[in-house]
Amino acid sequence: MALTLEDVHIIDARGEQPASRIVLDNGHIFAVGPDVTPAGHRVALDGMLALPGFIELHTHGGGGFALHTTDPNEILAYARWVASTGTTAFLITVVGVPQALPIVQLHAAASAIAQTSQGAEPLGIHLEGPYLNPTRRGAHHPSWLRLPDPDDVRALLAAAQGQLRLVTLAPELPGAAAAITQFRDAGVTVSIGHTDASYEQARDAIAHGISHATHCFNAMPPLLHRAPGPLGAIIEAKHVTGELIVDGVHVHPAAARALLYALGAERTVAITDAQPIAGVAELRGFTFAGQPAEVRDGAARLADGTIAGSILTMDQALRNLVQTLELDLPTASRLLSLNPARVAGAAERKGIIAAGYDADIVLLDKGLCVQATFCRGRLAYVSEEWRERFPAEAAYATH
The missing domain is CATH 2.30.40.10 (Urease, subunit C, domain 1)
Structure with a gap:
C-alpha cells in the first residue's frame, strides 16, 4: 500500500x-x-x-527484553518494542557464557533474524567477546573469557549461520592476529575493545584488519601524552570508526566532544550499550547474562558498582547529541543512522x-x-x- x-x-x-x-x-x-x-x-x-530510523550497533536489550538469550522470541519482542524509541534496525549483541562458547545464543539470534517480520530489523549479530582482556573486562565475567583459537572461531562463525557482522576482541591476546584474519576473511568487521593494548599494539592490529573501535574510552587505556594507547592509534587511522556511548555517564561530555573533534562526524558512531532495563522506568533490578545488576547513579551496574552498560534509548541519545553535545540535527542523524549503517554493511539501503x-x-x-x-x-x-x-x-x- x-x-x-x-x-x-x-x-x-x-x-x-x-x-x-x-x-x-x-x-x-x-x-x-x-x-x-x-x-x-x-x-x-x-x-x-x-x-532516517536509528540503527543500534551496540545494545544488549531494552524494554525488559535481553538480546543475549536462548529464546528467539525474546529478540522478536525486543524488535517490536524498540521501534518506540525510533530504532528501525539493530545488531543483536551476544556476549560470553561460563567455560564455553555462546553457541546456543548465536543459534537463537540467527533464528530470530530469519523470523523477523515486525518492528525493527536485526541486521546481524555483534559478538562482544569471548576474546577480551581480563584486565579490561568491565562487567564481563572472568568465566566468559577465552584466548582466541582457530577451532573456536570456526565454531562461532558456523553457529552464527552467516549473520555475524561485528566482533569485539582484544588484539594483544595470544592468537588474536590469526583470529582477526579468520573473522575478516569471513566478511566480519573486527573491532578493538575491552583491550589493554598499547599504542603500538593497536597500530599493528589496525594494520592487520581491525576497522572499528568498541565504546571508545571505556574498557581501554586512556589517551596520555606519553602513552597514547589504543585511542591514539584509532584517531590516527582514518578508516577506523569509533563508538561513543552518549548517556553522559560513560563518557563526560567534554571527552565526548574531544572524540568528535578527533574522529570527525564521518567516523563516530553513537551507541547506547543499553541493558534490558533501558526504557523501563518502573524497574530497577535486572540480570546481565545471569549476573545480578541494578540501576544506580544513572547507569546499569553490577553489585560491586562496576558499570554494566547504560539505560539509554536511541531517542534520548538524539536529544543528548543535540542538547548536550550541541550537534546540529544532520550531524546527529549521521551518528545515529548513516554511520552505523555503514559499519553494519547496510548503507546501500539504510541510513x-x-x-x-x-x-x-x-x-x-x-x-x-x-x-x-x-x-x-x-x-x-x-x-x-x-x-x-x-x-x-x-x-x-x-x-
Whole structure:
C-alpha cells in the first residue's frame, strides 16, 4: 500500500529539506521532495521532523527484553518494542557464557533474524567477546573469557549461520592476529575493545584488519601524552570508526566532544550499550547474562558498582547529541543512522531518506520526541496522540 507523508521537515546526514513529501510503497521510499506526486493515503504532518530510523550497533536489550538469550522470541519482542524509541534496525549483541562458547545464543539470534517480520530489523549479530582482556573486562565475567583459537572461531562463525557482522576482541591476546584474519576473511568487521593494548599494539592490529573501535574510552587505556594507547592509534587511522556511548555517564561530555573533534562526524558512531532495563522506568533490578545488576547513579551496574552498560534509548541519545553535545540535527542523524549503517554493511539501503532506500523513518515533534516509526514501510509504532492520523492498514503497531 502506498502512503504519502506530507509537509514533513526531512533531516538526514546530507542536510535538511523542509516542507517536503515522502512517498512510501512496498517497503521502500518511492520518492522524496517538495514537488513529488503523492500516492495512496496522504498524511499531513504539519512540518514535523522526519529522520532516517536509528540503527543500534551496540545494545544488549531494552524494554525488559535481553538480546543475549536462548529464546528467539525474546529478540522478536525486543524488535517490536524498540521501534518506540525510533530504532528501525539493530545488531543483536551476544556476549560470553561460563567455560564455553555462546553457541546456543548465536543459534537463537540467527533464528530470530530469519523470523523477523515486525518492528525493527536485526541486521546481524555483534559478538562482544569471548576474546577480551581480563584486565579490561568491565562487567564481563572472568568465566566468559577465552584466548582466541582457530577451532573456536570456526565454531562461532558456523553457529552464527552467516549473520555475524561485528566482533569485539582484544588484539594483544595470544592468537588474536590469526583470529582477526579468520573473522575478516569471513566478511566480519573486527573491532578493538575491552583491550589493554598499547599504542603500538593497536597500530599493528589496525594494520592487520581491525576497522572499528568498541565504546571508545571505556574498557581501554586512556589517551596520555606519553602513552597514547589504543585511542591514539584509532584517531590516527582514518578508516577506523569509533563508538561513543552518549548517556553522559560513560563518557563526560567534554571527552565526548574531544572524540568528535578527533574522529570527525564521518567516523563516530553513537551507541547506547543499553541493558534490558533501558526504557523501563518502573524497574530497577535486572540480570546481565545471569549476573545480578541494578540501576544506580544513572547507569546499569553490577553489585560491586562496576558499570554494566547504560539505560539509554536511541531517542534520548538524539536529544543528548543535540542538547548536550550541541550537534546540529544532520550531524546527529549521521551518528545515529548513516554511520552505523555503514559499519553494519547496510548503507546501500539504510541510513538516509532517499528514493530506493528502505522506508525506515522516525517522525518526531519539535521537542525531539518520537511520535511514529516506520520500519520497512510499515507503521511499527505510533503515539496515542497521532494514531488517528494513519490508516489502519498502514500499521502493525501494537504500542
